[in-house]
Amino acid sequence: MAASRDPAQLVEALRGGDRGALARALSLVERGGQPARDVGALAWPLGGTSYTVGVTGAPGAGKSTLTSRLITTIRAAETEVAVLAIDPSSPFSGGAILGDRVRMQDHALDAGVFIRSTATRGHLGGLALSTPQSLRVLDAAGFPWVVVETVGVGQVEVEVAAAADTTVVVVNPGWGDSVQANKAGLLEIADVFVINKADRPGVAEARSDLRTMLELSNLDHDAWLPPIVATVAETGEGVDELWAAIGEHRARLEGDGGLSERRSARLVDELRQIVVHSLEDRAYGLTTGEGFDGLVAEVEARRLDPYAAAAKIIAE
């Protein structure tokens, strides 16, 4: 089959298991614009069966190695899995720079695993808008499990990580790491904590730090207390426990209606962001042309402050 770029043909082909078509559909989605919306609109009615797991944490926490091990565990259940890596520090993103990380590319030989990397670059809001569309396409392609790996630094990235069914936050042993996770807003979004590199000293302290901070932050989390799993991703130690913890969280969400609530809230968020993005385009129209240039000159002369200028633009 020729490498079609027609959204309808692509969606039909990716439904049939054509991985090339899937990759091309994802490229369209990432690029934005009308073709992206067409792909998303075609994929939407076909989805609803994927369960998404977000894996996030600071660069160097071992997210990719852990994700790789998780893939192995998921595959052992003979279930297909897709990975969406939106982490500039991830070896999945084309940067397998250390010898010991290259083995993660092994999954590339497994037809039951699909790995997609996205750069974190792009316009403001780009990642927040394209990620749900990408997940929609992977959902339509029939993957029962989708793992989204994002770096847990940065406003948009943390929000994207939080927009999963189960969000796994990875920290390392040692005083300070969990404090930084707290500062970056990761504590609030965690459904499951992983203390990775647990062969290093400080696991007990990290565990007690996390517990203390959870208590202090007095989070509700629908009364779900995020379990804390110790892993050594390099050897695979603890990954079965992580998989079990994800399963427990999923069972809990499915049991008490939390899953549909969560997905509904996510959809509302997305709708708001789409509306904002459309209005942004309008804002771009409002902030070009002669009248706008005159206003900028007024601001530059410090006769008008930027917010007063913006109010004038909107009033018009």
Add this chain to the structure above:
Amino acid sequence: MAASRDPAQLVEALRGGDRGALARALSLVERGGQPARDVGALAWPLGGTSYTVGVTGAPGAGKSTLTSRLITTIRAAETEVAVLAIDPSSPFSGGAILGDRVRMQDHALDAGVFIRSTATRGHLGGLALSTPQSLRVLDAAGFPWVVVETVGVGQVEVEVAAAADTTVVVVNPGWGDSVQANKAGLLEIADVFVINKADRPGVAEARSDLRTMLELSNLDHDAWLPPIVATVAETGEGVDELWAAIGEHRARLEGDGGLSERRSARLVDELRQIVVHSLEDRAYGLTTGEGFDGLVAEVEARRLDPYAAAAKIIAE
């Protein structure tokens, strides 16, 4: 003087050198809303003399130690300096967790240095909107130099780092670090590169990597080729060269009109973002209420895709 929260009194006091008033004005700005806009509007006509230096790079690159050394160098010229740290991994942000980093707090005893830390949390766009207002307040307070330290991971954070007069990107020696800087979009925003921790092996390779990537990316940068400075921030080695490189970039920008062009472009960007933010509030109004709930239900039933629903909302 009582701890006034009145914007006019605060701005008057901070102009007179009251550091407590300055801190309170910055708190208002970070919190957003009308008081923030009032402080910004009052500060705007009083500014125009600050020069801002952005320092960014991956967590662990040594940005804070380098910033601390830079402060010492700037202070040697008997010039006042303010630091705005918006990096969750920065010890300036209240996380001085390693003994050897605590010495940076020494500057706290120097009345010519003002250090302000901001958490990177907050709503989407929060950092992008509050940072220019904070810089405006520091400008009005009369600081000739303002250093903005941000972590170079995350869309918003990289954009904030790019919104300086001179942007310094910090990498470390070793193959891969400059590749990751490239992936995170840092290469495009650098006016000056620093290879910090240059006492480690791999400095020559890092230098040649950066050169190659600069050539490959074929950036224009107004024909300014970013210089590459090797430093050991721990000992202060190379910091004078960095300071000289910043001075050269500044002289270049001031000489060829680039500075006012750059500031004008930044102002236009900010105006657009303010307009977008105002429209966002409107979007929130559009995405509440009964009609919206009905639309969400249609989307959840997969009879309507999210973009079609958003188009309906906007059409109304």
